[in-house]
Amino acid sequence: MLVVVVGISHATAPLELRERLALDGPAALGLARALQASGGACEAVALSTCNRTELYMYARDSLAAGQAALELLAGRAGCSPAALAPSTYSHSGEAAIAHLFRVVTSLDSMVLGEYQIVAQIREAYDSAREGGCTSVVFNRLFRHALEVGKRVRTETAIGEKPVSVSSAAVDLAEQVFGRLDDTTALIIGAGETGELTATHLRARGVHDILVTNRTFATARDMERRVGGRAVPIEDLEGHLAAADIVISSTSAPHFVVTRERVQRAARRRRGRPLFFIDIAVPRDLDPAIADLDGTFLYDIDDLEHVVARNRAEREKEAVKAEAIVTEELTKVDAWLRTLEVVPTIATLREAVEQIRESELRRLGSRLADLDEDQRAQVELLTSSIVNKILHLPTVTMKEVAGRDECYLYVDAVRTLFGLNGSGSGSRAEQGEARRAEGEPTEGGRGEAERAEAGRAEAGSSEAAAPAAAPEDARRADGVPGTGGAGEPGVATR
Amino acid sequence: MEQVSVISLWIALLLFGAAFALFIFHYLSRREQMNLRGVAVALAGWVALGVALILRAAVAERLPIVGAYESLALITWFVVAVYLVLELFTQVKKLGLYVMPAAIVFLGVAWSSYTAPAGLMPELQSDIVVLHVIVMFTAVGALYLAGCAALLYLVEERLLKRHRTGSVLGRLPSLATLDRLVYRATLIGVPFLTMGMVAGGIRAIAFGVDDWLVDPMVLLSLGAWAIYLALLYGHLRGGWGGRRAAWLAVAGLAVMLVIRFAAVPYWSGFHTYGG
Numbered sequence: 130m131l132v133v134v135v136g137i138s139h140a141t142a143p144l145e146l147r148e149r150l151a152l153d154g155p156a157a158l159g160l161a162r163a164l165q166a167s168g169g170a171c172e173a174v175a176l177s178t179c180n181r182t183e184l185y186m187y188a189r190d191s192l193a194a195g196q197a198a199l200e201l202l203a204g205r206a207g208c209s210p211a212a213l214a215p216s217t218y219s220h221s222g223e224a225a226i227a228h229l230f231r232v233v234t235s236l237d238s239m240v241l242g243e244y245q246i247v248a249q250i251r252e253a254y255d256s257a258r259e260g261g262c263t264s265v266v267f268n269r270l271f272r273h274a275l276e277v278g279k280r281v282r283t284e285t286a287i288g289e290k291p292v293s294v295s296s297a298a299v300d301l302a303e304q305v306f307g308r309l310d311d312t313t314a315l316i317i318g319a320g321e322t323g324e325l326t327a328t329h330l331r332a333r334g335v336h337d338i339l340v341t342n343r344t345f346a347t348a349r350d351m352e353r354r355v356g357g358r359a360v361p362i363e364d365l366e367g368h369l370a371a372a373d374i375v376i377s378s379t380s381a382p383h384f385v386v387t388r389e390r391v392q393r394a395a396r397r398r399r400g401r402p403l404f405f406i407d408i409a410v411p412r413d414l415d416p417a418i419a420d421l422d423g424t425f426l427y428d429i430d431d432l433e434h435v436v437a438r439n440r441a442e443r444e445k446e447a448v449k450a451e452a453i454v455t456e457e458l459t460k461v462d463a464w465l466r467t468l469e470v471v472p473t474i475a476t477l478r479e480a481v482e483q484i485r486e487s488e489l490r491r492l493g494s495r496l497a498d499l500d501e502d503q504r505a506q507v508e509l510l511t512s513s514i515v516n517k518i519l520h521l522p523t524v525t526m527k528e529v530a531g532r533d534e535c536y537l538y539v540d541a542v543r544t545l546f547g548l549n550g551s552g553s554g555s556r557a558e559q560g561e562a563r564r565a566e567g568e569p570t571e572g573g574r575g576e577a578e579r580a581e582a583g584r585a586e587a588g589s590s591e592a593a594a595p596a597a598a599p600e601d602a603r604r605a606d607g608v609p610g611t612g613g614a615g616e617p618g619v620a621t622r
Numbered sequence: 623m624e625q626v627s628v629i630s631l632w633i634a635l636l637l638f639g640a641a642f643a644l645f646i647f648h649y650l651s652r653r654e655q656m657n658l659r660g661v662a663v664a665l666a667g668w669v670a671l672g673v674a675l676i677l678r679a680a681v682a683e684r685l686p687i688v689g690a691y692e693s694l695a696l697i698t699w700f701v702v703a704v705y706l707v708l709e710l711f712t713q714v715k716k717l718g719l720y721v722m723p724a725a726i727v728f729l730g731v732a733w734s735s736y737t738a739p740a741g742l743m744p745e746l747q748s749d750i751v752v753l754h755v756i757v758m759f760t761a762v763g764a765l766y767l768a769g770c771a772a773l774l775y776l777v778e779e780r781l782l783k784r785h786r787t788g789s790v791l792g793r794l795p796s797l798a799t800l801d802r803l804v805y806r807a808t809l810i811g812v813p814f815l816t817m818g819m820v821a822g823g824i825r826a827i828a829f830g831v832d833d834w835l836v837d838p839m840v841l842l843s844l845g846a847w848a849i850y851l852a853l854l855y856g857h858l859r860g861g862w863g864g865r866r867a868a869w870l871a872v873a874g875l876a877v878m879l880v881i882r883f884a885a886v887p888y889w890s891g892f893h894t895y896g897g
Contacts, residue, residue, distance in 0.1 A: 283653075283654070283655060284653060284655070285653070286651070286652040286653065289652060289792060290791065290792065300791060301782075301787065301791070303796060304778075304782065304787075304790055304791055304794075304796050304797065305782065305796060305797050305798065306796060306797070306798050307713070307795075307796035307797075307798035307799045307802075308713075308798075399860040400860065400862050400864070400866075402797065402864065419783065422865060423864070423865065425782050425783060427785065431785050434785070435787050435791075438787075438788055
C-alpha cells in the first residue's frame, strides 16, 4: 500500500489549464469518490486551490491509481490523459507524503510562506472525511500534515514579512503609527499599486481615505473602488495637513509634492509624523521632503528593496522549514511501516492457520476413530507446530517494524507465503480500519482479526463471501497478487 | 536568611541573563516563542529578586532602601516590574532585549557594592524619609523607562528615515507606541518626583540641614524636574512632535543617571545613605 499523489500546479501548468481543473467542494468530493469507486484507491482526498489541483490516494497499486487519477483529471479538463500527462506530476510513497508536507508548509507555493494553503488543505480533508473518503491512513496523515503546517509557522518566520510592495508599504506605515485605526490616508493619482495599497490600508483599519487626482472624475471613480472620499487636488496642502499616510502614483513629469508645500502643511500638523510613499516613475515626491523633521519618504525602489530582502529572508526560513519537513517525514514513515507490518503478521498467521484447519478437515475421516482426548492432542500438536514455526518470523517482523529495511521483510513474507491476494489484503485493511475506530491495542487487534477469520469460516462455502478465503483464491489463479484487482475489497467497504 | 537572600539575588541575576539570551535569540530568529520564553524567565527572575528583597527586609527589620546594594536592587525590581506590566498587559512589546541588559548592569553594580544588613541609622528613622524614598523610587523607575523608550524612539526614527527597515520591522515597537510610552511614563514619574522632592525639602528644613538647597544632588534634581516639566508642557501644547519630547526624555535620563551614579555616592553632602 502506498500514498500516491497526482496533480497539477502553478509550476507545471498554465493558469488556463488550472482553471479548467479547479474543483469546488462537491466536485472535489465527487472526484475522490470516483477514485474509490474505480478501485484505484482505498482512501482519497482531492485538493483544489487557484494554484493547484491534486488528488491524494492510498492505494495498493500506485501505478494503477495514478493512471485512474490522470484519467479522471483528463476527463474534467476535456482532453486525453496523454495530452494532460506532461502538465502533471505524480509521486508515490514517501515522495508523495513529502510533497503533501511541502504543500502544507507553503514550500511548494507560488508565494513562499503564504498561509491560506493550510486552511485549504484542512477544508479538502474535512470534506473528504465527512464524505467517507478517508480512513485510518489519511485521517492520520492529513492531521499530521496540518500539524506540520502549524509547526513550520510557529517555529520559523517563513510567513512573517510581507513580500508585496503594497503590503510592505502598509507594514512600514504601521511601524510609524502603530495601529492605523485613527490615521488618514491620502492617495494622489490613479494607479494600480496605489489603489492596491489603499485597499490594504483599508483592511488594516485606516479610518479615512482621501482620494485626489488631476481630473476630479477619475478621483470619483477611485473613491468608489477603494471606499474613500474624493477631494479636489487644488487644496493639496490642506489634505497634506490632514493626512498621515500619503501615497502618490501620478504620471506627472514633475514633482507633485514639493518640500515647501510639505513644510507649510507641517505647521498645521502640530508635530504629527507624515509618511510618504512614492510609487510613481518618474517620482512625484521631492526627495528633499525626507530631510524635514517627522517625515518619512519611501519610493518604489525602497519598497522593492524591502520586498526583496523579505523574500530572501523567507527563503532562508524555507531551509529550516525543509528540515522540519524531513524530520516529520521520518515520524510518518515509521508509522506507515508499522502499519504494513501488523496486518502482514496477522494475514500470515491467518493463512497458516487456515492451512492447518483444512488439513485437519481433510484428515477428518481418518481421525474419526480417535477419541475426544486424542483429537484434542492432535489439535494441540498441530497448533503448537504452527506456532513454533511462526514464532521467529513474527518476532523478527515486529522487531524490524519501523526500520528502513522493513519493506523488504514485508515484501518477502508476502511473496513467500503468497499473501498478496486481494481478498486477504483488503481484509487486513478492513480489520485495520475497524481497529482504529476501537482500541488500537495489541489484544484488540488480534480479536478483530480472529473475528474476521471466524466469519469467513462460518460462511463455510469458501467462495461465498467477497472476502474469500485467500488460500483458495490464490490457488485458483495461481499468481499471487492479481486475483480480483482489489475489486471485492472496495465493494465491501 | 541573609545568605538565602543573596543567593536569591544571584538567581535573579542569572535568570535575567538567561532571559536576555532568549531575547537575543528572538531578535535573531524572530521566533515569537523565544520572546514568550524570555518573558517567562524574566518573570521568574523578578520573583526571585522580590524574594531577595523581602528576605533582606526581614533580616534588617525595615524597608530595603539603605545603601547602594539595597536601593539598586529595589530600582531593578521596579524597572522590571514596569517592563513586565507593559509586556503582559499592553501593546508595548519586545522591549525585553533593551530592559534586560539594564537590569543586569544594575544588579551587577548592586552586588558589587554589597554591604551586610544593618539597622536604620537614627537620622533616617522618620516617616517622611520613608515616604521620600518610596516616592522617589517610583519616580525613578518610571523616568528611567521613559528615557529608554525615548532612546529607542530616536534610534528607530533615524533607522526609518534612512530606510534601514531590516533592523526595525518586527523588532521594535512602532514609533507611535514609543512616543506614547515616553509621555505616559513621564506623566506618572513627574508627580512622584515632585512629591519626593517636596518630602526631601521638608525633611531637610525640619532637621535643619545646612545649605541643602545648593547640594549638587538637589540642584541636579531640580534640573531634571524642569526638563520633565518642559516635556509635559510641550506634549500638552502640541506641535512638538515625538523627536523633541524624546530628546528631552533622554536628557532627563542622563541627569537622573548622573544623580544615581555620581551625585548620590560621591558629591552629595548629606545624601550618602543611598549609596
